Amino acid sequence: MDAVKRWKAGWGYPTTMLCVYGFFSTVKPLVPFIYPYLTGPDKNLTVEQVTNEIYPVWTYSYLAVMVPVFLLTDWLRYKPVVVFQCINLFITWAMMLLVQEVAVFKAMQFFYGVKSACEVAYFSYIYSIVDLKYYRKATSYCRSVQLLGYTVGSVLGQLLVSFNLMSYNNILVLTLVLISIALVTSLFLPMPQRSMFFHRSQSDPPQTPEGGDRCAGDVSTEGPVWARGCSQVFLLLWRDFLQCYSTRALLYWSLWWVLATCGYNQAINYVQVLWAHIQPSQKVQVYNGGVEAVSNLFGAATAYGIGFIQVDWAQWGELFLGSISGLGAVALFIMTFTDNIWVCYAGYVAFKGLYMLLITFAMFQIATDLSMERYALIFGANNFGALVLQTIITSVVVDGRGLGLGIIPQFIIYGSYFSAIAVIFFLRGVYTIMRVRQSHRDSTTAEQPPSLKDSDTCPEQRLSRRN
Numbered sequence: 001m002d003a004v005k006r007w008k009a010g011w012g013y014p015t016t017m018l019c020v021y022g023f024f025s026t027v028k029p030l031v032p033f034i035y036p037y038l039t040g041p042d043k044n045l046t047v048e049q050v051t052n053e054i055y056p057v058w059t060y061s062y063l064a065v066m067v068p069v070f071l072l073t074d075w076l077r078y079k080p081v082v083v084f085q086c087i088n089l090f091i092t093w094a095m096m097l098l099v100q101e102v103a104v105f106k107a108m109q110f111f112y113g114v115k116s117a118c119e120v121a122y123f124s125y126i127y128s129i130v131d132l133k134y135y136r137k138a139t140s141y142c143r144s145v146q147l148l149g150y151t152v153g154s155v156l157g158q159l160l161v162s163f164n165l166m167s168y169n170n171i172l173v174l175t176l177v178l179i180s181i182a183l184v185t186s187l188f189l190p191m192p193q194r195s196m197f198f199h200r201s202q203s204d205p206p207q208t209p210e211g212g213d214r215c216a217g218d219v220s221t222e223g224p225v226w227a228r229g230c231s232q233v234f235l236l237l238w239r240d241f242l243q244c245y246s247t248r249a250l251l252y253w254s255l256w257w258v259l260a261t262c263g264y265n266q267a268i269n270y271v272q273v274l275w276a277h278i279q280p281s282q283k284v285q286v287y288n289g290g291v292e293a294v295s296n297l298f299g300a301a302t303a304y305g306i307g308f309i310q311v312d313w314a315q316w317g318e319l320f321l322g323s324i325s326g327l328g329a330v331a332l333f334i335m336t337f338t339d340n341i342w343v344c345y346a347g348y349v350a351f352k353g354l355y356m357l358l359i360t361f362a363m364f365q366i367a368t369d370l371s372m373e374r375y376a377l378i379f380g381a382n383n384f385g386a387l388v389l390q391t392i393i394t395s396v397v398v399d400g401r402g403l404g405l406g407i408i409p410q411f412i413i414y415g416s417y418f419s420a421i422a423v424i425f426f427l428r429g430v431y432t433i434m435r436v437r438q439s440h441r442d443s444t445t446a447e448q449p450p451s452l453k454d455s456d457t458c459p460e461q462r463l464s465r466r467n
Contacts, residue, residue, distance in 0.1 A: 014129045054106055060113070075195070075199075078125040197236070259421050274407050
């Protein structure tokens with residue numbers, strides 16, 4: 001009993017419960033087959049209704065609630081928002097099972113947008129409940145479990161559909177059971193006593209722009225908790241925001257983050273529509289789950305491999321971003337113009353893997369020397385910027401009230417979009433390398449002793465020059 005009590009009082013219990021929650025909330029076997037489910041005999045929606053009317057609502061609702069949810073997550077100390085996230089997830093899938101009307105499907109997308117905005121609570125919870133010396137380890141467990149959940153869900157869905165073990169509706173019921181397990185688990189999460197911004201330990205000195213960034217390891221979970229007012233928090237966030245983005249290197253990394261994440265989310269959201277356009281046969285649709293599983297594993301492998309690349313990223317990083325973004329654009333164009341579904345699948349795996357590689361790289365570069373609070377601020381601000389840009393693209397390109405383009409013109413635009421990102425950062429990278437090398441030559445020349453310039457001449461020659 002003493003061992004159990006020590007385990008529950010330490011970092012192991014909340015981490016285990018959050019991992020259980022993360023796994024069951026991400027095992028969704030129907031996700032790779034949502035588009036054929038909605039346009040098939042079960043729901044009988046048209047391609048235009050799904051693509052140009054229903055899907056865009058998620059982007060709009062996500063943007064509308066993102067900032068309030070970000071602040072409420074910290075103010076409510078994470079656990080209530082984790083529970084609320086799972087409730088919205090359950091409502092989303094229950095509505096998908098029960099409804100038929102387009103208007104109700106739009107409402108379903110709103111609940112899913114709220115659920116997406118609540119994702120911030122999942123990893124923030126660990127910060128508030130786990131001592132910082134265990135934070136990196138606990139975070140890696142939670143991320144790994146999420147990846148495992150996505151992969152297991154894709155493989156499970158593939159098996160159920162390929163072998164006709166369950167209908168789409170029965171797979172939906174199974175998903176609701178798994179989400180129910182996650183919901184019950186979330187109720188047993190310990191309630192944090194502190195948070196990053198609104199509820200802090202007195203032993204955590206407030207961050208000020210004059211004081212600079214603190215190392216994350218200096219944060220202590222001990223001491224009484226004191227609450228900040230909203231005006232204090234907003235003023236602190238604004239000052240930190242201005243100071244962080246005044247750093248040129250961080251600004252460039254964040255710019256790529258915003259641009260690339262917008263394009264990635266847009267392509268991922270509509271890729272099943274592209275697959276259906278290339279090969280409308282239901283026999284080919286059953287491989288979507290396997291492709292998603294492979295892409296998740298490939299993305300994880302590329303992201304993991306970035307830690308073993310030893311390069312002067314300050315000099316070569318922007319060129320790396322531009323070059324790999326160019327390969328992502330090539331993958332998108334291949335997906336768009338091929339008539340072979342397997343080539344399209346391969347392009348999707350490559351595109352997703354390349355993005356995972358670069359976003360991990362960008363996160364690592366931005367997180368260097370930032371405190372936990374400032375990284376959370378930059379993370380939220382960059383994702384908000386990406387979502388604003390994605391909303392603009394959705395309203396103009398996808399929404400039926402805008403251009404309402406078909407799927408092929410959409411992906412031509414997405415490929416061109418990534419091509420523009422590649423050109424911008426490639427040119428910026430070339431400029432950075434030239435500037436660094438010129439600066440190095442200038443410093444070498446300035447440090448060279450004057451006597452060395454004539455070291456190849458004899459004293460008589462130097463004397464004759466003076467005369």
